[in-house]
Amino acid sequence: MPRIGVFVCQCGNNIASTVDTKKVAGEMSKLPGVVFTCDYKFMCSSPGQEMLKQAIKENKLDGVIVSACSPHMHEKTFRKASEAAGLNPYQCEITNIREQCSWVHHDKTRATGTVKSIDLTRMTIERLKRNKPLKKIKIPVRKKALVIGGGIAGIQAALDIAEGGRDVILVEKEPSIGGNMARLSETFPTMDCSQCILTPKMVEAELNERITLYTYSEVEKVDGYIGNFTVQIRRKSKYVDEDRCTGCGECIEKCPFKVESQFELNLTKRKVIYTPFPQSVPNVPVIDAPNCPKIQKDKCGACAIACGPKCIDFKMQDKIVTEEVGAIVVATGYQLMPNERFGEYGYGRIKDVISGMQFERLASSSGPTGGEIRRPSDGKVPQSVVFIQCVGSRDEKKGVSYCSKVCCMYTAKHTMLYSHKVHGGQAYVFYMDIRSGGKRYEEFVRKAIEHDNAMYLRGRVSRVYEKDGRVVVQGADTLSGSQVEIEADMVVLATAIVSREGADTLAQRLGIGYDKDKFYNEYHPKLRPVETVTAGIFLAGTCMGPMDIPESVAQGSAAASKVLALFSADEMAREPITSVVNRATCNACWDCLTACPYSAIERESVKDRQGNIVRWLAKVNEGVCQGCGVCVAACRSKSIDLRGYTDEQVYAAINAF
Amino acid sequence: MKMKLSNEDISSVRVRQIERISGEDVRKCYQCGNCSGGCPVSFEMEIPPSQVVRFLQLGRVDEVMAANSMWVCVGCLQCYSRCPKGVSVAAMLEALRQTVLRKGEDFEKIKDLPYPFLKKAPQQALVCGFRKFVS
Ligand SMILES: Cc1cc2nc3c(=O)[nH]c(=O)nc-3n(C[C@H](O)[C@H](O)[C@H](O)COP(=O)(O)OP(=O)(O)OC[C@H]3O[C@@H](n4cnc5c(N)ncnc54)[C@H](O)[C@@H]3O)c2cc1C
Ligand code: SF4
Ligand code: SF4
Ligand code: SF4
Ligand code: SF4
Numbered sequence: 001m002p003r004i005g006v007f008v009c010q011c012g013n014n015i016a017s018t019v020d021t022k023k024v025a026g027e028m029s030k031l032p033g034v035v036f037t038c039d040y041k042f043m044c045s046s047p048g049q050e051m052l053k054q055a056i057k058e059n060k061l062d063g064v065i066v067s068a069c070s071p072h073m074h075e076k077t078f079r080k081a082s083e084a085a086g087l088n089p090y091q092c093e094i095t096n097i098r099e100q101c102s103w104v105h106h107d108k109t110r111a112t113g114t115v116k117s118i119d120l121t122r123m124t125i126e127r128l129k130r131n132k133p134l135k136k137i138k139i140p141v142r143k144k145a146l147v148i149g150g151g152i153a154g155i156q157a158a159l160d161i162a163e164g165g166r167d168v169i170l171v172e173k174e175p176s177i178g179g180n181m182a183r184l185s186e187t188f189p190t191m192d193c194s195q196c197i198l199t200p201k202m203v204e205a206e207l208n209e210r211i212t213l214y215t216y217s218e219v220e221k222v223d224g225y226i227g228n229f230t231v232q233i234r235r236k237s238k239y240v241d242e243d244r245c246t247g248c249g250e251c252i253e254k255c256p257f258k259v260e261s262q263f264e265l266n267l268t269k270r271k272v273i274y275t276p277f278p279q280s281v282p283n284v285p286v287i288d289a290p291n292c293p294k295i296q297k298d299k300c301g302a303c304a305i306a307c308g309p310k311c312i313d314f315k316m317q318d319k320i321v322t323e324e325v326g327a328i329v330v331a332t333g334y335q336l337m338p339n340e341r342f343g344e345y346g347y348g349r350i351k352d353v354i355s356g357m358q359f360e361r362l363a364s365s366s367g368p369t370g371g372e373i374r375r376p377s378d379g380k381v382p383q384s385v386v387f388i389q390c391v392g393s394r395d396e397k398k399g400v401s402y403c404s405k406v407c408c409m410y411t412a413k414h415t416m417l418y419s420h421k422v423h424g425g426q427a428y429v430f431y432m433d434i435r436s437g438g439k440r441y442e443e444f445v446r447k448a449i450e451h452d453n454a455m456y457l458r459g460r461v462s463r464v465y466e467k468d469g470r471v472v473v474q475g476a477d478t479l480s481g482s483q484v485e486i487e488a489d490m491v492v493l494a495t496a497i498v499s500r501e502g503a504d505t506l507a508q509r510l511g512i513g514y515d516k517d518k519f520y521n522e523y524h525p526k527l528r529p530v531e532t533v534t535a536g537i538f539l540a541g542t543c544m545g546p547m548d549i550p551e552s553v554a555q556g557s558a559a560a561s562k563v564l565a566l567f568s569a570d571e572m573a574r575e576p577i578t579s580v581v582n583r584a585t586c587n588a589c590w591d592c593l594t595a596c597p598y599s600a601i602e603r604e605s606v607k608d609r610q611g612n613i614v615r616w617l618a619k620v621n622e623g624v625c626q627g628c629g630v631c632v633a634a635c636r637s638k639s640i641d642l643r644g645y646t647d648e649q650v651y652a653a654i655n656a657f
Numbered sequence: 658m659k660m661k662l663s664n665e666d667i668s669s670v671r672v673r674q675i676e677r678i679s680g681e682d683v684r685k686c687y688q689c690g691n692c693s694g695g696c697p698v699s700f701e702m703e704i705p706p707s708q709v710v711r712f713l714q715l716g717r718v719d720e721v722m723a724a725n726s727m728w729v730c731v732g733c734l735q736c737y738s739r740c741p742k743g744v745s746v747a748a749m750l751e752a753l754r755q756t757v758l759r760k761g762e763d764f765e766k767i768k769d770l771p772y773p774f775l776k777k778a779p780q781q782a783l784v785c786g787f788r789k790f791v792s
Contacts, residue, residue: 383664384663384664426664426667426668428662446687449684449687450682450684450685453667453684455662455667455714455715457662458688477660477711477715479688479708479711480660480708480711480712480715480717481658482658482659482660483658483659483660484659484660484661484662485659485660485661485662486661486662486663487661487663
């Protein structure tokens with residue numbers, strides 16, 4: 001006969017206000033096999049846990065049930081306490097009588113909550129009677145990390161992991177690391193120059209012996225599970241031998257062909273063999289193959305002639321490298337909504353309507369104008385500039401529903417940069433709300449208005465058109481209740497921050513979730529902000545949603561600390577709630593293999609003595625299995641069972657209802 | 658109404674003059690509306706206190722001049738005492754009145770006021786009224 005103890009928690013008033021916990025305990029004591037029952041105010045408190053331990057010892061219990069809140073909250077707590085009292089932790093089960101029971105009932109007098117609690121607890125008792133002691137699964141951990149995306153978030157994560165003494169591979173799809181931050185001129189709220197604070201970190205990442213940089217590369221395939229991922233990376237051909245290139249730049253100088261520069265957002269041109277910007281890391285040029293006449297039709301080759309160390313190879317092919325890592329940090333960042341989507345603002349049609357990021361390039365000393373604010377159409381210094389906020393953001397009909405979070409701040413920054421660079425110039429800002437939450441952010445915006453004289457107008461702009469070489473902006477100022485018309489020299493659009501093109505494909509490759517806007521989902525938005533539902537894969541930066549540099553950096557460090565914690569032991573313990581295949585009855589129909597959302601099912605061959613394959617069987621990879629139970633439902637021959645939730649246990653629970 | 662806004666409006670000389678007389682900086686106001694909320698006579702004003710400041714920010718002095726707001730203001734300083742930015746609309750309204758009064762056009766002499774009126778009016782109204790209309 002089993003010796004079971006039942007502990008009913010009152011959870012202060014959370015449970016006790018609608019459930020008669022004393023009655024639940026009393027009813028349970030009448031059941032066969034139950035030798036101890038009680039109810040208590042807070043089972044999770046130290047005295048509560050002590051009570052549990054003592055009862056196990058004194059009554060020689062071989063199984064306990066805590067009827068309390070969701071197992072998500074305190075299953076761990078009670079299993080630990082049971083283990084401390086000498087019980088196998090998986091002989092402790094939780095009945096949830098709070099979230100789906102006491103909280104959804106209204107009053108105690110009708111006793112509906114009490115009846116339901118009694119039913120639920122009785123069901124758990126029957127399930128518990130058929131429990132088998134389980135042991136945590138140990139899996140080895142490969143102590144090397146992969147960081148995808150070399151923006152500020154990814155760089156920070158890589159540096160911190162390396163600092164913690166672990167090897168890191170940093171994969172960046174562009175020819176240089178740095179990401180969007182490399183484009184910025186100065187940064188709010190302290191106005192330090194972006195390059196000056198970013199490039200030291202880029203160089204540090206290049207020089208750190210523990211960091212392997214794979215630029216111009218992309219992750220093609222990811223297999224395996226936490227502690228044991230196998231990753232295939234495509235290293236796109238740069239047509240330049242990275243090891244021998246000295247970065248002298250002769251090739252770039254001699255290349256006779258120019259195309260639009262993506263880094264400069266088409267504000268200027270670059271050569272066909274190029275580095276995106278002067279401080280690129282690594283400082284190795286790449287050939288833009290589709291635009292290179294030598295590669296396309298064997299004409300030119302000027303760069304190869306100019307190159308001293310002869311490191312240009314027009315026949316170079318992409319390479320696939322395979323890496324084994326224990327953890328992955330995804331930091332693939334953001335892009336901006338194409339302004340072309342907003343015809344009423346004239347982007348693409350009117351030359352002097354530019355994006356906020358293009359303004360950053362105009363204001364940057366390494367940008368196309370050397371830091372002078374000159375408008376694209378005729379190179380004149382604009383005497384009045386209208387900035388339009390929330391372009392595409394907070395626009396359910398044509399754009400995205402969310403707030404892009406950084407544009408209020410960078411627009412204020414733009415007005416300051418403009419007023420410092422163009423004396424007597426007037427900045428106008430159309431806004432809906434000014435969102436300046438953050439340390440010293442509100443003060444920053446007020447400074448733009450009170451000190452640098454930016455004229456803020458509360459309203460959206462409805463139309464932008466060209467008239468006699470000027471850009472006419474028609475909007476509203478709801479504060480004075482008037483329609484406003486401004487004849488400006490240039491217009492800057494604060495366009496919405498959106499997820500990267502292809503963000504969904506990468507997520508599918510990694511097996512992580514994303515939301516309706518294709519931003520990656522964190523495990524828990526408050527309490528597990530840099531983890532994903534897939535163990536061993538972490539997130540950092542704007543691939544999760546709009547955020548500024550301080551937040552991206554903090555997340556990079558947070559993800560790194562998660563990786564280092566994972567790497568701190570040689571093996572990691574996992575919950576043993578996984579499925580097992582009955583080898584006697586499995587007939588290898590592979591229904592489970594197609595059903596498993598985590599690709600945890602493998603094909604196993606059974607061989608005879610001569611080594612001939614005589615049979616195939618499904619096999620569960622315990623490192624990958626998340627215990628979801630989908631395979632159990634899919635298996636036609638009933639050959640798979642889930643530990644802790646076997647068919648026998650579940651049927652017993654149902655019969656007890 | 659439709660308003661054309663240009664660099665000249667933002668740097669309006671007339672607004673600068675009102676700022677000089679009042680000692681206030683119109684840019685400091687962030688349009689929270691507290692002054693209009695607390696002003697005991699704002700319901701009588703054609704343009705409520707916060708909007709007077711908004712119009713000055715936009716360089717629209719003529720509209721402020723044409724409105725009754727500055728004359729309706731009783732000078733109680735409620736707006737100033739509550740303003741989270743420390744802006745005194747009262748001082749701006751006083752400056753607006755000064756610009757009119759200093760021209761000496763629309764001038765009232767105390768001795769010309771009818772005696773029965775002076776006798777009936779409450780003390781506070783007289784003090785505030787004399788200050789407003791006669792200086
Ligand atoms: C106009 C403008 C001005 C701004 N000004 C400021 C400011 O003044 N202060 C401030 O704090 N913030 C500012 N921001 C916000 C700032 O740009 C971001 O917070 C920051 O750059 C985010 O960094 P990140 O690493 O998350 O993303 P990113 O900078 O986007 O980096 C992501 C990196 O991942 C790479 N990548 C993408 N996909 C893959 C893939 N599949 N494989 C490999 N690599 C990949 C990309 O090439 C890129 O290098 C501004 C933003 C804008 C738009
Ligand atoms: S000329 Fe040769 S060594 Fe110099 S930057 Fe170009 S590829 Fe590198
Ligand atoms: S940060 Fe400001 S400008 Fe950007 S979407 Fe949000 S409210 Fe609009
Ligand atoms: S001083 Fe004038 S504007 Fe200010 S609250 Fe009093 S009456 Fe209103
Ligand atoms: S209370 Fe002050 S800040 Fe608020 S609207 Fe009035 S003057 Fe402006």
